[in-house]
Amino acid sequence: MKEANRSKLIGARYFNQGYAFYAGTLNSSSFQTARDHDGHGSHTLSTAGGNFVPGASVFGHGNGTAKGGSPKARVATYKVCWPPIYGFQCYDADIIAAFDAAISDGVDVLSVSLGGEPVEFFEDAISIGAFHAVKHGILVVSSAGNSGPDLGTVTNVSPWMLTVGASTIDREFTSYVALGNKKHLKGASLSARGMPSQKFYPLISGADAKAANASTAEALQCEPGALDSKKVKGKILFCLRMDNDRAGKGQQAALAGAVGMILANDEQNGNDILAEPHLLPASHINFTDGKYVIAYINTTRNPMAYMTHPITQLGTKPAPFVAQFSSRGPNTIQQKILKPDIIAPGLSIIAAYTEAEGPTNLIFDNRRIPFNSQSGTSMSCPHVSGIAGLLKTLHPHWSPAAIKSAIMTTASTKDDNMEPIRDSTYLKATPFAYGAGHVQPNRAMDPGLIYDLTIYDYLNLLCAHHYNKSLINLFSDESYACPKSFSLADFNYPSIAVPNLSADSVTITRIVTNVGSPGTYKVHVKAPAGVSVSVKPSRMKFKVIGEKKKFKVNLKPKVKGKPKGYVFGELVWSDGKHYVRSPLVVKHTKN
Incomplete structure (x- = not known):
């Protein structure tokens, strides 16, 4: 390890006992290490506290100097998530053990880019661990979840955590789709290479390229085994996004012999388009444009298309807007506490990445890159964690609640056109989408x-939340007598x-x-x-x-x-x- 890295990364631990209880004996050495074999941890930690690194890019896109929110901070990593078992990757016992270790290590800020369904505070390992961290003066920043835009989906809703939703930034990675009728549609991509040659190619819908044993819906979504390679080879393939893996659709298109892929949103995903490092030339377009392409295919004898190589565009407007996937309030556990608390950049974020995996995390992806673009509230969370680290440096005696308040009360509800922040449907967003607003780091330094x-205020909240003595003892180190009268209106x-x-x-x-x-x-x-x-x-x-x-x-x-x-x-x-x-x-x- 380089000397500079030793002074930056000062701790790395892993926790797998809870995981092993369900998985059985962990024979592989990959389970006995804090090394990141997935990329998620590297990405989020470097976003929070990475050094200044010139020449960071994804296949040359977005080239510039990268840095974390607190670039001079020392960082430690606590690995609690592993390959899924029964759909679960991060087990409560390991999460609690990691919180205990971080508290013992004396960290100042904990960035927690994980979460599950919203559950009662006493049933939530992150909530319990975060409470004990806050007791020791540690601010816990958490991700709001990626289950939007439905209402009531926000997770990590405990009032002692700072819960972060996701927004866009004023940078786009644009790839245009040109159709044979001279129509041009704006898409997003981080594909490493462009089309084989600058010419129009035959365009086919996945539905028209279905294999004999596949349904039309499976083929339109370009699911594994659903495409007939004889129909796809040498053509641009149109795939519908839906819920299955976006990069995986590109893999299926490439395996079927497509020269490129147009990935279109379904109605649920609307206007949220993501720039991703697809395995083949690809462009991700919104729902409206996707309907246009389908209509063009269905009404044209020989539909043709071409896609431009992605370009980086800066200063795009309007920005920010709330990402479609960002989970929304209201808080289903305690509606008198608004969640999320804040939004921060979480769409197409470039940060450090593991070179143990390809940028798509797909088995057939043999590419290795030191930086990758990721999207999610996992990415927005460490932006705020980094800001919290700076505030802790400026105001070392501030409590976690004080830092949280400074970040929230100085947030903005306006975009770069000085108009109200909108969501991905271009409608005016509400506090259920953005909480107090979009984070403004410089203003948070001096909130006024x-x-x-205090920790006793949080215990009083649990009393008002009708927790009994045994439940409150999960949070308090000692027996706590609830006040005779306490209203959440006074929290x-x-x-x-x-x-x-x-x-x-x-x-x-x-x-x-x-x-x-x-x-x-x-x-x-x-x-x-x-x-x-x-x-x-x-x-x-x-x-x-x-x-x-x-x-x-x-x-x-x-x-x-x-x-x-x-x-x-x-x-x-x-x-x-x-x-x-x-x-x-x-x-x-x-x-």
Whole structure:
């Protein structure tokens, strides 16, 4: 190992006892190492804390200097995931053991790019491990999940974690599809090579190239064994995305003899197109353009097509928008806590990669590259972890909740056109998609005010969540007596969610701590539709750092007719320099 790497990577451990309980004896040496044989860990860790590395690219695309969010940080890795057994790769016992090791090692920030279905806090190993980490002053940043855009899919919903959804960035890897009727469609790709020659090729749909024993749906999705190579050879193959592996479709197209592949989204995946290092020339197009290509194939005697070699485009607009796959709120475990908390770049992110696998992780992919492009909330999570590391350096005495608050309250809900952030359907996104907004690292350095929380606040939340003494003891080191009266309306979270506003008003209490210069803050409210919002006091004067002040927010319904479900607004405290913003999420309910 190079000396520079020794001073960067200062810890590497693996945990497999939970995995071995189900797998049996682990004879292979690949189970007795912290080395990354998959690429996911290398990618996420380098995103959080990688050094400055010039000349980083994926097959020459996106060439530039790569760095992590905290490039001068020392990093440690804790491997808990292994080849799947019964569909599971990361077992609770190993996750808990890794948290214990990280706590013992004295890390400052834990970046956790894994998760499962949202479950109760006491049933979630990540939630329990994260609670104990926060008790030791460690901020835990986690991924929100990749089950969007359906509502109620967000995972890692514990209030002591910083939960990160995924957004796009203003860089695209563009490959155009040219059809024989002179129509040009914009797609995305990171294919290593272009078409064999600059000419049009016959175009065929997977449905028209089905093998004798395959269904039309299987062939259209280019599933293994579903294509007739005699029909495909020498042609550009059209494949429908659906749920099975995108790169795997390219592999099937290549095995069938295709010279290229057009991968089109189904309706569910909409406009989210991903640039990936396909095994053959390929272009990923959206649902609308996919329908156009199918219509062209079905109405043309000899359909033809050509695809351009990918190019890197910078400064694309609008950006960011919320990735289609990014899991959405509301929080199904505790709806009074808004999740996700924040969004950060998670689409087509270039970072370090293992050279034990090809960039597609497919068996037939013999290519080896030191950097790869990946997409997911696993990629957005370490962006925020890196920012948290910088904030910990600037403010070493801040609590995990203070760092989290600074990141959330300084986030932006506008894109680079200064328009509201949208989702992949081009509709205005809501806090269920982006939480407090898109992370703004420079603003987070000086948030002005923060919403702080202690471990006792989290225990009080568990009390209010109706956990009994034995369940609370899973989180507390000692017996904890719940307060006689504690309302989740008083839980000092940086966002405000009221899932049950009926005929009666609801009062929310918050406490802010001054971490900036002295000043007078005035409140500005954008009330959710059908809600009257009043804040008392409406003005707060801070004289010294560390000064705390309490305010109350009263929300009263003014809906005429049938309630309309969730509505959204915002509350902002500002002294003219700082803008301390909290999303307001309210659900109108009947009495």
